[in-house]
Amino acid sequence: xxxxxxxxxxxxxxxRFPGVLANDKVDFSLKKGEIHGLLGENGAxxxxxxxxxxxxxxxxxxxxxxxxxxxxxxxxxxxxxxxxGMVHQHFMLIPVFTVAENIMLGYESxxxxxxxxxxxxxxxxxxxxxxxxxxxxxALVGQxxxxxxxxxxxxxTLYREAEILILDxxxxxxxxxxxxxxxxxxxxxxxxxxxxxxxxxxxKEVLGIAERITVMRSGRVVGTVIPAEVDEAKLASLMVGRExxxxxxxxxxxxxxxxxxxxxxxxxxxxxLETVHNVSFKVREGEILGIAGVQGNGQTQLAEALTxxxxxxxxxxxxxGKDITGKSPRPIIETGLAHIPEDRHRHGLxxxxxxxxxxxxxxxxxxPFAKHLVLNQDxxxxxxxxxxxxxxxxxxxxxxxxAKLSGGNQQKVIVARELSRxxxxxxASQPTRGLDVGSIEYIHKEIVQMRDRGLGVLLISAELDxxxxxxxxxxxxxxxxxxxxIDAKDATREQLGLWMAGSQSN
Amino acid sequence: MVVxxxxxxxxPLLIITSMLATTIAVATPLxxxxxxxxxxxxxxxxxxxxxxxxxxxxxxxWLAAIYMNTIFDVAPLPSLLVGVLFAMLSGGLFALLxxxxxxxxxxxxxxxxxxxxxxxxxxxGFLNRQLFFEKGSIFGGQVPHAPxxxxxxxxxxxxxxxxxxxxxxQQPLTIAAILLVIISxxxxxxxxxxxxxxxxxxxxxxxxTVGINVSFTRYANVIIGGMLxxxxxxxxxxxxxxxxxxxxxxxxxxxxxxxxxxxxWTPFGAxxxxxxxxxxxxxxxxxxxxxELIPDQWAILQNSYVVGLAPYILTMLILxxxxxxxxxxxxxxxxxxx
Numbered sequence: 029x030x031x032x033x034x035x036x037x038x039x040x041x042x043x044r045f046p047g048v049l050a051n052d053k054v055d056f057s058l059k060k061g062e063i064h065g066l067l068g069e070n071g072a073x074x075x076x077x078x079x080x081x082x083x084x085x086x087x088x089x090x091x092x093x094x095x096x097x098x099x100x101x102x103x104x105x106x107x108x109x110x111x112x113g114m115v116h117q118h119f120m121l122i123p124v125f126t127v128a129e130n131i132m133l134g135y136e137s138x139x140x141x142x143x144x145x146x147x148x149x150x151x152x153x154x155x156x157x158x159x160x161x162x163x164x165x166x167a168l169v170g171q172x173x174x175x176x177x178x179x180x181x182x183x184x185t186l187y188r189e190a191e192i193l194i195l196d197x198x199x200x201x202x203x204x205x206x207x208x209x210x211x212x213x214x215x216x217x218x219x220x221x222x223x224x225x226x227x228x229x230x231x232k233e234v235l236g237i238a239e240r241i242t243v244m245r246s247g248r249v250v251g252t253v254i255p256a257e258v259d260e261a262k263l264a265s266l267m268v269g270r271e272x273x274x275x276x277x278x279x280x281x282x283x284x285x286x287x288x289x290x291x292x293x294x295x296x297x298x299x300x301l302e303t304v305h306n307v308s309f310k311v312r313e314g315e316i317l318g319i320a321g322v323q324g325n326g327q328t329q330l331a332e333a334l335t336x337x338x339x340x341x342x343x344x345x346x347x348x349g350k351d352i353t354g355k356s357p358r359p360i361i362e363t364g365l366a367h368i369p370e371d372r373h374r375h376g377l378x379x380x381x382x383x384x385x386x387x388x389x390x391x392x393x394x395x396p397f398a399k400h401l402v403l404n405q406d407x408x409x410x411x412x413x414x415x416x417x418x419x420x421x422x423x424x425x426x427x428x429x430x431a432k433l434s435g436g437n438q439q440k441v442i443v444a445r446e447l448s449r450x451x452x453x454x455x456a457s458q459p460t461r462g463l464d465v466g467s468i469e470y471i472h473k474e475i476v477q478m479r480d481r482g483l484g485v486l487l488i489s490a491e492l493d494x495x496x497x498x499x500x501x502x503x504x505x506x507x508x509x510x511x512x513x514i515d516a517k518d519a520t521r522e523q524l525g526l527w528m529a530g531s532q533s534n
Numbered sequence: 535m536v537v538x539x540x541x542x543x544x545x546p547l548l549i550i551t552s553m554l555a556t557t558i559a560v561a562t563p564l565x566x567x568x569x570x571x572x573x574x575x576x577x578x579x580x581x582x583x584x585x586x587x588x589x590x591x592x593x594x595x596w597l598a599a600i601y602m603n604t605i606f607d608v609a610p611l612p613s614l615l616v617g618v619l620f621a622m623l624s625g626g627l628f629a630l631l632x633x634x635x636x637x638x639x640x641x642x643x644x645x646x647x648x649x650x651x652x653x654x655x656x657x658x659g660f661l662n663r664q665l666f667f668e669k670g671s672i673f674g675g676q677v678p679h680a681p682x683x684x685x686x687x688x689x690x691x692x693x694x695x696x697x698x699x700x701x702x703x704q705q706p707l708t709i710a711a712i713l714l715v716i717i718s719x720x721x722x723x724x725x726x727x728x729x730x731x732x733x734x735x736x737x738x739x740x741x742x743t744v745g746i747n748v749s750f751t752r753y754a755n756v757i758i759g760g761m762l763x764x765x766x767x768x769x770x771x772x773x774x775x776x777x778x779x780x781x782x783x784x785x786x787x788x789x790x791x792x793x794x795x796x797x798x799w800t801p802f803g804a805x806x807x808x809x810x811x812x813x814x815x816x817x818x819x820x821x822x823x824x825x826e827l828i829p830d831q832w833a834i835l836q837n838s839y840v841v842g843l844a845p846y847i848l849t850m851l852i853l854x855x856x857x858x859x860x861x862x863x864x865x866x867x868x869x870x871x872x
Contacts, residue, residue: 136726
């Protein structure tokens with residue numbers, strides 16, 4: 029490796045947060061015109077490293093070199109002027125601004141003190157033409173699809189003449205087809221001399237596009253590899269630090285009678301728009317029905333309506349033979365529903381409560397936990413002890429607030445609470461979002477086990493791999509409707525991706 | 535004030551013209567208060583302390599004018615102008631307090647605003663009594679003869695229009711408020727300053743990632759907002775009447791917040807809303823003189839207090855969101871955590 033074509037280098041970067049060593053003597057280098065994959069689990073320190081590069085954090089130790097020169101990056105302004113651009117995982121765009129306004133923000137050009145909207149639009153058009161990133165500068169960002177918004181973000185960095193592009197989990201919100209388009213754009217950019225750091229936890233993608241891959245684990249770089257020399261299993265074990273079973277083991281489903289029946293369901297969102305439109309489906313005992321779809325196509329509202337957290341506009345929901353339409357959560361839970369909500373912090377746990385208290389949130393008012401008006405603390409604690417062992421929750425004690433646990437262990441607390449009751453149906457919304465590979469493995473195993481015990485499982489996930497690995501049948505949701513329902517063994521990634529993008533074929 | 539126009543023989547056109555002129559004048563503190571709110575909230579800081587900022591500014595502006603006029607023997611007009619300057623400064627200082635509380639210390643912004651409202655009532659009430667009504671105080675226990683109010687400015691040519699010309703015979707703060715509506719519109723929607731201010735109020739993190747200093751932007755706009763509220767306060771004691779009364783802003787700060795919301799956080803919208811509120815107030819004022827013109831079946835409107843209630847009822851309805859569906863800036867009232 030010659031030093032001359034290295035455009036960006038980080039040497040011995042260390043960053044401490046209270047109680048955490050987020051980056052521990054990290055070395056990283058980026059060659060001119062390469063796509064360099066940065067792989068690691070959540071909390072491995074990828075984003076911290078990139079935020080240091082981008083000037084959102086300052087490192088405690090170590091130095092950064094751009095084009096061979098040591099640089100001091102204190103804030104995003106510094107990094108922008110060094111030619112570093114970043115596309116954040118959660119887009120940094122303002123929905124009520126136009127594309128041109130978003131692109132020029134912080135870098136405005138003016139004529140007599142007045143914003144030069146025309147000039148910026150022309151330049152945006154020119155850039156989008158030059159790099160094959162088709163965007164309309166006059167469009168309001170809030171009305172664009174996620175894929176197009178991502179292009180706006182990329183044009184935004186190019187407008188600032190970025191030569192180094194950091195893409196943080198760019199495919200998380202895209203359909204497989206949109207992801208392929210993004211990869212084509214990335215290749216086009218590198219041909220024009222842009223260097224790209226591609227942050228991801230998806231093994232397949234990074235193997236497909238990166239020229240080199242740096243793997244991080246718990247704040248350290250554990251290796252830099254070339255895709256030709258490794259495979260998915262090897263990368264996964266580098267990432268996790270042990271052998272990982274990537275494939276979920278599951279036998280054939282033995283589906284019996286139906287446990288959940290949804291008929292012509294209509295649900296409105298907070299703004300009063302109909303986001304679930306005439307949805308009907310069934311879940312049988314002993315099967316997993318996966319609902320695939322890009323985020324924001326009504327899955328959230330559907331799950332909320334089924335669990336009693338949101339009003340249904342019209343339609344009928346039957347759980348285990350009982351009409352639960354429009355019922356509040358408690359009667360639904362008592363009918364036999366277990367729910368792993370999408371947002372575990374807001375809807376899954378009371379973060380300030382202890383592990384023990386969170387484990388009785390659905391049952392605290394019943395014996396043995398309730399004695400008339402008083403809580404039987406001994407029973408609550410005993411219950412917690414049992415569940416912590418049974419579900420392998422890593423916590424210092426049952427009395428620690430759940431806010432202190434890692435994401436994986438928080439999810440285990442929810443799983444323990446929900447599945448330790450006598451339930452007939454499990455609704456799992458994005459059950460592994462933001463979890464590390466180890467926890468994902470555990471949750472997946474648990475879901476399949478529940479199915480084999482005869483529960484009906486409704487799995488709602490934006491991760492196509494998860495849907496395909498777990499489901500027995502797959503329904504695809506697009507703009508509030510179930511577009512299709514097929515047997516999982518007939519499903520291909522490509523076909524599902526098309527349906528997820530709203531294509532009506534088949 | 536326009537109320538001097540009396541008598542039963544006035545033509546309806548003259549009555550309407552007089553009402554319009556009064557409407558524009560009494561809308562002034564509402565317009566300035568609403569602009570104050572727009573600058574703060576567009577940058578992401580909720581400011582319910584406008585009422586207090588206006589009250590404080592009304593007092594300190596007036597006090598400065600009296601000092602200049604009676605203690606330093608400055609002529610009335612310069613004294614009044616110094617008073618206006620001090621009113622803006624005190625509004626800016628109250629806003630600085632609000633900014634420190636809500637931006638640096640991330641105190642709940644409703645509480646911060648309430649603190650300012652209570653503080654202003656306390657300070658002005660206390661100083662008013664200590665300075666003017668206590669024996670041995672600087673003004674010897676009596677309110678001095680104030681330097682009067684800001685003189686009327688006749689807008690050339692327009693005032694010469696028969697009958698309607700009356701509308702263009704206004705005092706300086708009223709004219710300034712209208713100019714500031716136009717200037718604010720351009721600043722907010724057509725300059726980099728405005729773009730950044732709105733960015734910070736919509737999505738501060740996005741602004742941060744493109745190198746905009748979120749704290750600075752918020753501080754600056756909250757202080758500008760405070761100075762606008764201060765100018766609105768000056769209207770009460772330097773333009774409307776030449777004296778200060780405790781609690782004299784009488785809820786106008788809150789009405790201006792309603793005007794801001796009703797106007798969907800835009801200067802022209804807020805101005806239009808202020809004029810609607812102003813019209814209700816003008817109607818109440820003029821009603822005292824034209825009561826007998828109201829037909830009998832509308833007898834209830836002959837009581838001027840019934841009409842006087844209108845702005846307050848409208849304010850309650852708007853503030854509770856019953857009428858006027860509008861969209862506030864997305865990050866309005868949310869402190870920015872890095």
